[in-house]
Amino acid sequence: MKKVAFKILRFDSERDPQPHWENYEVELEPTDRVLDGIEAIKGRLDGTLALRRSCAHGICGSDAMIINGKNRLACKVLVKSLKQPITIEPMRGFKVLKDLIVDMEPFFAKYRAVTPYLVEKEPRPEKERLQSPQERERFDDTTKCILCGACTTSCPSFWSDPDYVGPAAIVQAHRFLFDSRDQGKEERLKVMNDKEGVWRCRTVFNCVEACPRGINVTRAIGEVKQAIAKGKV
Amino acid sequence: MAVHQFDGIIVGAGGAGLMAALQASKGAKIAVLSKLYPTRSHTGTAQGGIGAALGNMEPDKWEWHMFDTVKGGDYLVDQEAAEIMCREAVETVYELEHMGLPFSRTPEGKIAQRPFGGHTKEFGKAPVKRACYAADRTGHMILQTVYQQCIKQGVTFFNEFHVVELLMSNGAACGVVAVEIATGELHTFHSKAVMFATGGSGRMYKITSNALTLTGDGMATIYRAGLPLQDMEFFQFHPTGIYKMGILITEAARGEGGILRNGKGERFMERYAPTLKDLAPRDMVSRAITMEIREGRGIGGKDYVHLDLTHLDAKVIHDKLPDITDFVETYMGIDPVKEMVPIQPTAHYAMGGIPTNSSAQVIKDEKATPVPGLYAAGECACVSVHGANRLGTNSLVDIIVFGRRGGKGLGEFVKTAVLQPLPADPQVKTKARMAKLFDGSGSESVEAIRRDLQAEMMDKAGVYRVEAELKKMLEILAGLKSRYQSVKLQDRGKKFNMELLEAFELEHLLQLSEVTVTGALARQESRGAHTREDFPKRDDAKFLKHTLAYNEGGKVALRYKPVSITRFQPQERKY
Numbered sequence: 154m155k156k157v158a159f160k161i162l163r164f165d166s167e168r169d170p171q172p173h174w175e176n177y178e179v180e181l182e183p184t185d186r187v188l189d190g191i192e193a194i195k196g197r198l199d200g201t202l203a204l205r206r207s208c209a210h211g212i213c214g215s216d217a218m219i220i221n222g223k224n225r226l227a228c229k230v231l232v233k234s235l236k237q238p239i240t241i242e243p244m245r246g247f248k249v250l251k252d253l254i255v256d257m258e259p260f261f262a263k264y265r266a267v268t269p270y271l272v273e274k275e276p277r278p279e280k281e282r283l284q285s286p287q288e289r290e291r292f293d294d295t296t297k298c299i300l301c302g303a304c305t306t307s308c309p310s311f312w313s314d315p316d317y318v319g320p321a322a323i324v325q326a327h328r329f330l331f332d333s334r335d336q337g338k339e340e341r342l343k344v345m346n347d348k349e350g351v352w353r354c355r356t357v358f359n360c361v362e363a364c365p366r367g368i369n370v371t372r373a374i375g376e377v378k379q380a381i382a383k384g385k386v
Numbered sequence: 387m388a389v390h391q392f393d394g395i396i397v398g399a400g401g402a403g404l405m406a407a408l409q410a411s412k413g414a415k416i417a418v419l420s421k422l423y424p425t426r427s428h429t430g431t432a433q434g435g436i437g438a439a440l441g442n443m444e445p446d447k448w449e450w451h452m453f454d455t456v457k458g459g460d461y462l463v464d465q466e467a468a469e470i471m472c473r474e475a476v477e478t479v480y481e482l483e484h485m486g487l488p489f490s491r492t493p494e495g496k497i498a499q500r501p502f503g504g505h506t507k508e509f510g511k512a513p514v515k516r517a518c519y520a521a522d523r524t525g526h527m528i529l530q531t532v533y534q535q536c537i538k539q540g541v542t543f544f545n546e547f548h549v550v551e552l553l554m555s556n557g558a559a560c561g562v563v564a565v566e567i568a569t570g571e572l573h574t575f576h577s578k579a580v581m582f583a584t585g586g587s588g589r590m591y592k593i594t595s596n597a598l599t600l601t602g603d604g605m606a607t608i609y610r611a612g613l614p615l616q617d618m619e620f621f622q623f624h625p626t627g628i629y630k631m632g633i634l635i636t637e638a639a640r641g642e643g644g645i646l647r648n649g650k651g652e653r654f655m656e657r658y659a660p661t662l663k664d665l666a667p668r669d670m671v672s673r674a675i676t677m678e679i680r681e682g683r684g685i686g687g688k689d690y691v692h693l694d695l696t697h698l699d700a701k702v703i704h705d706k707l708p709d710i711t712d713f714v715e716t717y718m719g720i721d722p723v724k725e726m727v728p729i730q731p732t733a734h735y736a737m738g739g740i741p742t743n744s745s746a747q748v749i750k751d752e753k754a755t756p757v758p759g760l761y762a763a764g765e766c767a768c769v770s771v772h773g774a775n776r777l778g779t780n781s782l783v784d785i786i787v788f789g790r791r792g793g794k795g796l797g798e799f800v801k802t803a804v805l806q807p808l809p810a811d812p813q814v815k816t817k818a819r820m821a822k823l824f825d826g827s828g829s830e831s832v833e834a835i836r837r838d839l840q841a842e843m844m845d846k847a848g849v850y851r852v853e854a855e856l857k858k859m860l861e862i863l864a865g866l867k868s869r870y871q872s873v874k875l876q877d878r879g880k881k882f883n884m885e886l887l888e889a890f891e892l893e894h895l896l897q898l899s900e901v902t903v904t905g906a907l908a909r910q911e912s913r914g915a916h917t918r919e920d921f922p923k924r925d926d927a928k929f930l931k932h933t934l935a936y937n938e939g940g941k942v943a944l945r946y947k948p949v950s951i952t953r954f955q956p957q958e959r960k961y
């Protein structure tokens with residue numbers, strides 16, 4: 154066990170006029186996650202600290218936040234890999250509701266706007282639809298998205314234009330556009346071709362670096378742009 | 387006081403709750419309440435696969451699946467329910483594919499399948515490829531896909547609503563009380579029917595694969611309402627949790643050829659299960675690992691063994707097990723292609739839960755009398771298709787099949803049912819609980835009590851159990867419960883008061899631990915995941931029956947219910 158120093162940006166609208174930094178020190182194992190550190194602070198030092206978290210191993214997408222300046226999942230970074238004090242802030246670009254909790258509703262509204270489900274225009278077969286391993290591979294990368302928001306809130310185009318659908322919604326559109334079974338491509342390409350669609354992307358690559366699932370977001374966006382240009386996938 | 391009126395309320399938005407919502411909301415006004423945003427539910431972490439006898443890789447039959455399920459559950463499975471599950475598994479997996487689930491594929495383009503622990507052909511002859519999968523992200527794909535369908539269908543959600551109380555009148559369910567997490571306001575939901583689909587309770591234990599939010603809320607809420615819980619003494623320890631962290635490494639790692647090795651480098655499972663070896667059911671493998679460790683054959687004599695994947699093709703590991711490769715690299719700094727992975731058993735799955743019949747209706751006694759308007763499905767329920775030990779891939783089948791059946795049943799029920807009146811002051815109990823936590827005089831913290839509970843349960847009610855330790859655990863629980871009375875919250879605010887929610891969750895864990903230990907103490911036999919060192923044999927004459935635990939004035943009272951046996955008579959369980 155070793156003492157680890159944290160510096161957390163706190164804000165509670167019931168109490169604080171302004172966000173402010175608080176310093177904490179907790180005993181942790183070197184193999185502990187940043188999430189373990191925050192949980193220890195919350196449990197032992199300050200019960201008012203608020204964050205979302207659930208799975209604790211990078212699958213549920215609850216705990217994206219800015220850790221030492223970068224968008225990360227708190228449960229997927231080990232304390233020992235970071236310089237101290239470990240600074241923690243809520244994601245940028247959404248309204249802060251309390252401490253590390255931001256209003257995700259605008260994010261999900263964009264997700265819903267890209268028709269995020271398989272569009273079927275033909276009757277379902279009795280057994281499974283066939284899809285070759287190559288066809289399945291075509292959209293594998295974008296099926297991994299956990300809707301954590303790390304990519305969208307790392308994107309300068311999104312910071313300057315909150316109406317931009319953002320990388321996460323494009324990733325979702327890609328997942329269906331390149332699925333051989335989907336029959337809703339035209340409608341989806343239309344949304345992507347809107348002025349708040351893919352063309353807002355300036356290929357800054359922040360999203361690729363931020364994605365905790367290792368999705369090549371910029372490549373996916375590029376493929377969607379090409380599909381629009383060609384009028385088909 | 388906010389009152390919302392719906393035909394039906396579904397509590398929980400994991401695989402079970404969402405599947406139910408899709409069915410129920412076709413013809414009725416339904417709301418889904420979830421303490422997490424739906425895609426954060428723990429179904430998303432399921433890795434290895436969903437079992438169904440599609441026969442895409444080799445001949446398979448649902449009857450074989452049913453036999454494996456019954457035998458895997460050490461004959462405590464209700465066979466009528468298991469038959470329904472294994473038959474309907476096939477059509478529900480096709481339905482998931484139709485919804486868009488991106489399954490991995492065979493070269494012919496069919497859904498790919500792989501072997502999993504305890505799944506066999508021809509009634510136990512050899513392993514069979516039955517687990518339908520999407521790499522090692524099967525649960526993620528199920529959760530995403532079913533949620534996508536809910537968006538398509540316009541299902542009504544109340545996200546980040548934490549349900550704290552079940553409301554009943556005239557012996558029937560009539561709604562729930564929930565805290566709106568963002569504001570701290572209490573809401574009353576008034577409805578003709580309620581379904582719980584709140585998932586598991588693994589956070590009773592220190593080392594667990596379960597999310598921080600898997601605190602058995604639904605089970606404990608039912609229990610507090612005076613209804614029974616079934617077979618809670620059966621808790622599954624999955625053999626391969628990442629050492630010290632409990633994060634799961636799917637059984638598919640062994641399905642793809644991974645091997646367990648002890649400190650001497652031996653493939654020890656050959657000694658414990660000569661036919662299925664590393665693919666024996668989880669209860670056996672977890673006992674074997676614990677035994678190796680106890681006898682000094684852990685790695686370097688310590689409390690873990692190795693999962694060896696180093697002989698597998700790197701491509702197999704990267705293509706079929708990408709996420710667990712990532713976990714092992716992120717959390718242990720190990721490349722599983724080159725190095726063996728330290729593992730230990732991790733608390734994984736509650737076989738017990740809210741007793742239901744095969745239509746997912748909650749039942750209240752040994753005669754299986756249903757409670758009007760009350761349903762449960764998924765891990766929080768006990769149908770019972772898993773008996774004393776669940777087979778891998780069978781929970782995803784369970785949540786989809788019985789979520790769907792329950793949703794259909796609930797949708798039908800509300801068409802003709804009458805809305806029962808609400809109790810006079812529906813929020814009175816919740817307000818009293820909250821007042822106590824806010825105004826308590828003590829100095830106890832939720833975290834300290836929870837930490838002690840988890841460590842003690844791991845130690846005394848884990849893989850192996852014995853009378854003296856279980857009795858001691860009951861004393862410890864009495865102490866923890868009295869400490870809970872002196873919890874005082876630091877957070878006095880209303881918005882996102884996570885400390886308050888964690889206090890509710892801890893109360894649930896304490897109640898469920900007491901039920902678990904009481905049931906374990908009374909069950910003087912070893913069956914499936916419940917292993918008593920002082921009663922090492924299964925005892926069908928005395929204990930081929932389900933436990934029902936009732937809350938009687940704060941004490942656990944046990945009754946028993948018969949097991950449904952249709953096709954397969956109990957036999958000795960060998961693999």
Ligand SMILES: Cc1cc2nc3c(=O)[nH]c(=O)nc-3n(C[C@H](O)[C@H](O)[C@H](O)COP(=O)(O)OP(=O)(O)OC[C@H]3O[C@@H](n4cnc5c(N)ncnc54)[C@H](O)[C@@H]3O)c2cc1C
Pocket residue numbers: 397398399400401402403419420421422423424427428429430431432433434435436437524525547548549550583584585586595596597603604634636734735763764765766778779780781782783785
């Ligand atoms: C790591 C891991 C891997 C697994 N792999 C497999 C596998 O390969 N195959 C397999 O068959 N099974 C697997 N399982 C088991 C299986 O995933 C779970 O049993 C199953 O997904 C549970 O689904 P559920 O819908 O019942 O609950 P969950 O998905 O846990 O959902 C519970 C829901 O209830 C809500 N909720 C809980 N309490 C409240 C409350 N008080 N108020 C409001 N809402 C509430 C939550 O918000 C959530 O939406 C795995 C489990 C784990 C942990």
Ligand code: FES
Pocket residue numbers: 205206207208209210211212213214215216226227228229
């Ligand atoms: S807590 Fe689930 S992603 Fe971090």
